[in-house]
Amino acid sequence: MASIGIVLATFLGFSIGVARLSSNWIVAKLAMIYVEMIRNIPLLLQLLFWYNAVLKPLPNPRQSIALPVISLGMPEVLPTVLAVAAFAVGWFLYRRARTGVESTATMIASTGGSVLMAVAVLGWLGYGGLFRFAGQAGVFLNNRGLIFPDPTVQPGFEAVLAALALGVVGAIAFRWWARKRQAETGQQAPVGLVALGLIVVLPLLVFLAMGRPISLTYPELKGFNYQGGLQVYPEFVALLLGLVTYTAGFIAEIVRAGILAVSKGQTEAAHAVGLRPGPTLKLVVIPQAMRVIIPPLTSQYLNLTKNSSLAVFIGYPDLVQIFTGTVLNQTGQAVEVVAITMLVYLTISLTTAGFMNWYNARKALVER
Amino acid sequence: MSNADVAYLRREPAEVLPAPSFARGPAAWLRENLFGTAWSSMLTILSALFLIWVTPELISYLFTNAVWSGTGETCRETGVGACWAFIGRNMPFFIYGSYPQVHRWRVDLWMAIGAVLIAWLLWPNAPKRSIGAVLFLVVFPILTFVLLYGVSNEPNTLLEKVPTNLWGGVFVSLLVSVVGIVFSLPAGVLLALGRRSKLPIVKLFSVMFIEFVRGVPLITVLFMANTMLPLFVPEQYSPDRLLRPLIGVALFSAAYMAEVVRGGLQAMPKGQFEGAMALGLNYSKMMRLIVLPQALTMVIPGIVNTFIGLFKDTTLVAIVGIYDFLRAVETRRLDPEWAGPTISTTGYVFAALFYFLFCWGMSRYSLYMERKLAAGKRR
Numbered sequence: 001m002a003s004i005g006i007v008l009a010t011f012l013g014f015s016i017g018v019a020r021l022s023s024n025w026i027v028a029k030l031a032m033i034y035v036e037m038i039r040n041i042p043l044l045l046q047l048l049f050w051y052n053a054v055l056k057p058l059p060n061p062r063q064s065i066a067l068p069v070i071s072l073g074m075p076e077v078l079p080t081v082l083a084v085a086a087f088a089v090g091w092f093l094y095r096r097a098r099t100g101v102e103s104t105a106t107m108i109a110s111t112g113g114s115v116l117m118a119v120a121v122l123g124w125l126g127y128g129g130l131f132r133f134a135g136q137a138g139v140f141l142n143n144r145g146l147i148f149p150d151p152t153v154q155p156g157f158e159a160v161l162a163a164l165a166l167g168v169v170g171a172i173a174f175r176w177w178a179r180k181r182q183a184e185t186g187q188q189a190p191v192g193l194v195a196l197g198l199i200v201v202l203p204l205l206v207f208l209a210m211g212r213p214i215s216l217t218y219p220e221l222k223g224f225n226y227q228g229g230l231q232v233y234p235e236f237v238a239l240l241l242g243l244v245t246y247t248a249g250f251i252a253e254i255v256r257a258g259i260l261a262v263s264k265g266q267t268e269a270a271h272a273v274g275l276r277p278g279p280t281l282k283l284v285v286i287p288q289a290m291r292v293i294i295p296p297l298t299s300q301y302l303n304l305t306k307n308s309s310l311a312v313f314i315g316y317p318d319l320v321q322i323f324t325g326t327v328l329n330q331t332g333q334a335v336e337v338v339a340i341t342m343l344v345y346l347t348i349s350l351t352t353a354g355f356m357n358w359y360n361a362r363k364a365l366v367e368r
Numbered sequence: 369m370s371n372a373d374v375a376y377l378r379r380e381p382a383e384v385l386p387a388p389s390f391a392r393g394p395a396a397w398l399r400e401n402l403f404g405t406a407w408s409s410m411l412t413i414l415s416a417l418f419l420i421w422v423t424p425e426l427i428s429y430l431f432t433n434a435v436w437s438g439t440g441e442t443c444r445e446t447g448v449g450a451c452w453a454f455i456g457r458n459m460p461f462f463i464y465g466s467y468p469q470v471h472r473w474r475v476d477l478w479m480a481i482g483a484v485l486i487a488w489l490l491w492p493n494a495p496k497r498s499i500g501a502v503l504f505l506v507v508f509p510i511l512t513f514v515l516l517y518g519v520s521n522e523p524n525t526l527l528e529k530v531p532t533n534l535w536g537g538v539f540v541s542l543l544v545s546v547v548g549i550v551f552s553l554p555a556g557v558l559l560a561l562g563r564r565s566k567l568p569i570v571k572l573f574s575v576m577f578i579e580f581v582r583g584v585p586l587i588t589v590l591f592m593a594n595t596m597l598p599l600f601v602p603e604q605y606s607p608d609r610l611l612r613p614l615i616g617v618a619l620f621s622a623a624y625m626a627e628v629v630r631g632g633l634q635a636m637p638k639g640q641f642e643g644a645m646a647l648g649l650n651y652s653k654m655m656r657l658i659v660l661p662q663a664l665t666m667v668i669p670g671i672v673n674t675f676i677g678l679f680k681d682t683t684l685v686a687i688v689g690i691y692d693f694l695r696a697v698e699t700r701r702l703d704p705e706w707a708g709p710t711i712s713t714t715g716y717v718f719a720a721l722f723y724f725l726f727c728w729g730m731s732r733y734s735l736y737m738e739r740k741l742a743a744g745k746r747r
Binding site for chain 2: 022023024025026027030036037039040041042043044045048049052053056057090094103107110111113114115117118119121122302306307309310312313320324334335338341342345346349350
């Protein structure tokens with residue numbers, strides 16, 4: 001529970017933290033509203049809201065909501081051509097206007113160009129036929145939780161796993177080689193692209209070549225409930241939603257503070273030595289920001305772990321519920337049971353703290 | 369160096385171009401902040417679509433379609449929004465819980481006195497703040513006991529005893545947080561000093577206490593306080609059922625406060641300690657007159673953050689059966705008379721509004737203080 005929550009909250013938190021610093025006014029404001037709302041409302045209230053006000057009033061299994069599942073398809077020709085043309089015009093306007101002397105006309109042109117490019121991309125994504133809504137998809141939402149197809153592994157899947165392992169090893173080896181070459185000759189290699197190809201594209205190709213060796217068991221409505229398929233209980237969904245959105249609000253603030261803590265002179269100096277914005281962020285700003293971010297991030301992870309004990313309020317059988325509910329009822333040994341519960345949390349907390357301290361020490365500034 | 373050496377030399381000044389009319393004003397602002405690049409334009413369009421979709425729904429749910437007066441029947445009609453009538457009808461319960469009707473003025477008086485004292489303490493230019501502090505930290509707790517719990521055993525007297533199982537609602541939430549705040553600051557300072565102390569036993573005790581409490585969830589601390597405190601004391605002194613979670617919350621927040629204060633103590637330059645010692649001040653005077661005032665000022669944001677966390681955590685006392693505000697909302701939400709599709713959401717939105725106002729107010733105050741105190745450091 002806590003580990004899934006930590007991963008999701010980190011992603012969401014970093015995105016929102018960056019969004020708060022976005023130069024786009026509307027995005028920054030939306031992120032600010034999100035953070036202020038989440039941080040100033042008790043977590044318990046949010047959990048109860050998700051559970052009792054959002055997930056409980058969902059219809060029963062017979063009237064469950066069939067969620068549309070989006071699959072990829074071949075884009076249609078006409079919208080694609082239109083979109084490419086619009087994008088090209090937009091790009092032309094934008095580049096032309098950016099290179100000349102600024103005047104009213106060029107400003108209008110560059111703004112119009114950027115808007116045109118945006119509309120082209122969005123329109124193509126929306127109407128280009130790239131995404132297909134699969135009708136009979138088998139993902140259902142009802143008051144018994146989220147139900148989706150159960151993937152079963154068919155023979156031939158081992159090859160995909162092998163390709164994945166090979167890809168990971170290959171990517172690590174390539175990174176090592178690229179580092180060595182950079183240290184010796186100063187030439188850089190596109191590590192990220194190659195790694196993406198090796199880790200994602202290679203197994204995907206093998207997957208397709210082996211004839212998609214995964215079969216899905218679709219859930220079917222039988223009697224009063226669905227048979228087959230995987231089911232996630234609403235308690236779990238509510239807990240995960242609540243914990244992730246809540247912790248993300250705090251992580252976003254930590255990330256924002258971390259990025260702001262890197263002085264502007266660092267960015268300016270990086271630009272002055274000729275680094276482009278991308279490498280500046282990757283090589284100069286983020287490594288320094290991480291140093292500021294990691295210690296408070298650790299305590300947020302610990303908080304998330306401890307907050308997962310609130311599951312007891314919405315009836316999700318987590319550690320506290322099992323120990324102080326079930327075990328306490330069975331044994332009646334209050335002191336021992338509560339002590340064991342605390343001990344388990346203490347162990348989890350100290351382990352996480354230990355790991356993060358090690359990571360922090362690795363990343364910390366090495367001083368004399 | 370003659371002019372002939374230079375490859376290109378401008379003979380006359382460049383032609384003066386008119387300033388782009390697009391360079392300032394709302395159009396420039398739009399260009400700068402919303403449509404600067406293609407990526408930015410994309411985000412703007414998506415966000416605008418999202419807002420266009422959400423805002424009317426929200427407004428109609430919360431205001432135009434909401435039920436402002438009526439009964440449970442009106443709120444059950446299809447298509448209506450938030451049921452504010454439910455909130456209005458249950459407001460007394462949300463504030464006082466089951467506190468007896470005739471004695472509710474005591475709660476009102478308590479809240480009014482508390483509000484005045486807190487305002488006195490928080491207003492930086494208020495006269496005689498030290499008197500306010502003494503009143504708040506010494507007189508107010510006694511007053512709390514006398515007013516809320518009562519002193520007289522005879523029924524139908526002015527200050528008749530009201531058993532704590534009748535307490536509930538907003539004032540219990542406020543009581544728990546005030547107790548936590550009043551207790552945690554001094555206890556946290558003591559623990560922080562203990563952690564930096566040279567006496568090994570004091571140090572060991574402080575470290576163990578802080579690390580232990582910070583390593584476990586508040587719920588388990590509350591459980592512990594609820595089930596174990598009565599085991600440690602003779603039966604006739606067994607703490608009241610409201611007092612147990614109060615102790616739990618106070619201990620819990622003290623540990624967090626101790627870490628915040630320790631941060632402030634560590635950030636103090638060594639020269640301050642040495643200077644105080646060179647003046648011949650002993651330990652308690654050095655801490656009281658020199659170190660703590662500066663250290664505490666430095667960590668005001670951290671302290672307020674802990675207070676905000678504490679205020680939000682007061683919702684958890686419901687686990688040991690205390691009727692705080694959120695629990696009161698929870699109870700009334702399930703009232704069959706008002707049962708309806710929008711009741712839960714209405715109750716939660718109202719509760720969220722209450723907590724939001726308090727926490728947001730605290731964080732704004734901390735920002736204001738920070739700016740005010742930093743004025744001396746700015747050059």
